[in-house]
Amino acid sequence: MIEATGLTKVYGEKTAVDGVSFTVQAGRVTGFLGPNGAGKSTTMRMIMGLDRPTSGSVTVNGVPFAQHAAPLREVGSLLDAKAVHTGRTAYNHLLAMAATHSIPRKRVQEVIEMTGLGEVARKKVKGFSLGMGQRLGIAAALLGDPQTIILDEPVNGLDPEGVVWVRNLVKYLASEGRTVFLSSHLMSEMAMTADHLIVIGRGRIIADAPIGEIITGKGQSRARVRTDQPEQLMRLLADDGVSVEVQDHELLEVTGLPARDIARTALDNRIMVYELTPLQASLEEAYMELTKDEVEYHSLITTGAAAPTQTGGQQ
Amino acid sequence: MSTAALQSSRPHGTAAPGPSFLRVLNSEFIKFRTLLSTLILVGSTVLVMVGFAALNAWGIGQFSEASRNDPQAAAAFAAQGADLTAGIPTSGIAFAQLIIGSLAVLLMSSEFTTGMARSTFSAVPKRTPAFIAKLLVVTACAFVVTVASSLLAYVAATPILDNYGFDIDLGSDHSRRLLLVSGVYVAAVAAIGMSLGTLLRNSAGGIMSLVGLFFVVPIAFQLIPGEFFEEARKYLPDSLFERIVTAAPAEDALEVWQAWTWLGVWVVVPVAAAMIILKKRDV
Known part of the structure; x- marks a missing residue:
């Protein structure tokens, strides 16, 4: 279970995450949905103790992530497919991570097989496609056989087969009673995968409800x-x-x-x-309705020149 | 790709091993030796050390030949005697320190430039153990590579010196001190380099700062007239190293223990700053 209370992150003048409180329950897939720059990744980095909250707190199974005795066995995360030194082979990357927790080589081999990296595991990550990088990130997340799994945009760059695989994997992990928290900006993907949705826009929680409820909206026909x-x-x-x-x-x-x-x-x-x-309403419509005032980058096509309208940098 | 393989491993709730220091050290050592850039930089250090020693040995031989007809030069030459050849195995150290120092910068800065830091500090969220483990791996490597390549340099230089009737007495106090102090000094440079990599999180910036400190500043201080710069130059790391290994110090030179202390300050300050910043800053 992940619990965030009043979680806030301010970068200079910009508030990336603004007093966010939510609970991610075990045993179901919780989707974290929001447009680019809404604060999804920042929130996830704060859960993993990589970014220090400006205020508020977040715990995993009752304890801040950094306080766990065996962090990798508690929480597995894919925060960024590029969280790898590209000069190393996939196998050596996983081996070095596993070494910190005395995770046996057998388990390293296991996650390599599981994510379909067998053929490229001995190759440098430099040559990996985005999809291969995602698979390696997921392999690293599963390394410690963790109770809680946090995946930031896991299907980005995956081929259709990989997308279906991730979908089945996260559902399976949740069915085992694990806590699964995954972010996406793709509502169609969330509609297929998540049981529960937390929608975020401009750093604020817009909705936190079972997916069915979000689609029906406020019950208006x-x-x-x-x-x-x-x-x-x-x-x-x-x-x-x-x-x-x-x-x-x-x-x-x-x-x-x-x-x-x-x-x-x-x-x-x-x-x-x-x-x-x-x-x-489709989830897509519900999402657009929820986030119409919250998107950071509007596409605006005017006759003549397209005017840039972004209001800030993505965090 | 099946999910069946997930049904495995430990039951939940049992106390399973976490990131103890030895495990983190092992992880950092795996990371160290699985990068091609490490091997290339260590290899070039050995090459530079051996190459400079051979060149130096040949140069000394040539000079002694030439000075045979000049009794004054020959006398001056003889006065320096064994000390001259004792310096041969470590004569490439000015370059070796820059290569090893750059390697130390890269090992930390690349964590941030590649994003590896997110993986590293997810596995070791307290961060400091990972920093100390890496520091240990880097400084131990710097020491071993410096001493080992000096010994190789000795092996390479001996036959060349033999041609001119010289030899290196590796067992002499001066030789032994040179060897050990060189190793410690390069390890110190590596510690400074790794700290720069941690503070700047940028490979080019880190290496440039290191080169500035060990190459540009000493030269600049020498060129700028004025007593202040002359005095300040004594406290630069490379001058401190020179002071520690020299057998015949200048009159106004620092005491050896003072030089060691200042070298210690040069290491402790950046390392402590790096550890504090690493712990505080977002990854």
Whole structure:
């Protein structure tokens, strides 16, 4: 279990992580979702004791990571696929890490096989593709057979087969009762992998809920309506908590009213409706909705020159 | 790639080995010897030491030949006697210290430039044991490489000197002191180098600072007129080394124990600063 309380990290003028509190439970995959620069990596580095929080604290199984007697056996992490000296072979890298905890060579060989690095293990990391680097990082994370696994963007650069493998691996690890915390900026990946989501934007937690709940949003139903008389219907539907958006000629999107009520209103007022589709938000939409004000880098294409709009550096 | 292989190893909750100092030392030694750059730099140190000794032996021989017709030069030459040849095995030390010192900078700065530091300090989150272990590996290597290459240099220089009727008395007090003090001195340079690598976290910057301290500053101090620079020069590490090994010190020279103390200060201050900063700064 990972517990963060009021975790804050300030770099100069910029607050990368702003008073974040959350709990990552054992036995399920917890996704850490947010746009680039939202503070995911900074938070993970603070969990691993690599960055010192400006204020607040974070513990792993009740103890700050650095206080554990055998850190590698407690928490395995992939923070950055490039956390390797590229002049060393993958095998020697793992061997040196294993040596700190007297992890036997047999286990080193095991994680190499497990991550499919067998053929390249004796080659220098310099020549590795991004995907191979990710596999090596995951191998290093699993080395100590840890109870808690933290993976920062593990599927970055992986081929489709590798993506499926990571997905199955983290689910399997969670099913064994381990704590699995993985970050991504890809909502589609999270939808496939995570049981629980913590969404972060500009250093603040925006949502912390089971994935199903985040997709349903605040329980508001939405429906797409096509009708001959959009203006009349809009007027009739207008009520507290109901918003109607004109999407196109004769096409409306109604939020906050079940499809059944829309049909009833239309029938009562003899308005012909030729499409009525209840909409379920995809995680992608939910995510966009949650983070629309929080993204750090907006793409902005203007006629002529594209204006740079970023407001700060990525941490 | 199956997940089945995960079903393995220890039951959770048992006290399993953590990063004890000896384990961290072993890890740092594995890291040290599995880099090609280490082997190349150690190899070049040996080459430089042997090469300079051979060249020096040949030069001394040539000079003695030439001075045979000049009784004054011959007398001066004879007065220096055995001390002259005793310095031959360690004559390449000015360059060896820079190569080994750069190696020491690189071993730490590369941790940060490659991102390896994140792995290292995840495994040893208290950080200080990893620093001390690396320091031990680096300084021990510096000492061994310096002494071993001096001995090799002796072996290479002896037949050349033999041609001119000279030899090196390796058993003499002066020779033995030169050998040991050279080893300790290069180890000290390595400790300073590793500290610079830790403080600057940058390979080029670390090496440039080291070269500045051991190559540029001594020369600059010699060139700049004024008593202050003349006095200050005595406290630079390479002058302290010269003072410790010289048999005939100048009148206003430091005492040997003073020179050792100052050399100690040169090591302890950067090492302590590096350890404090390493512990405090984000990786």
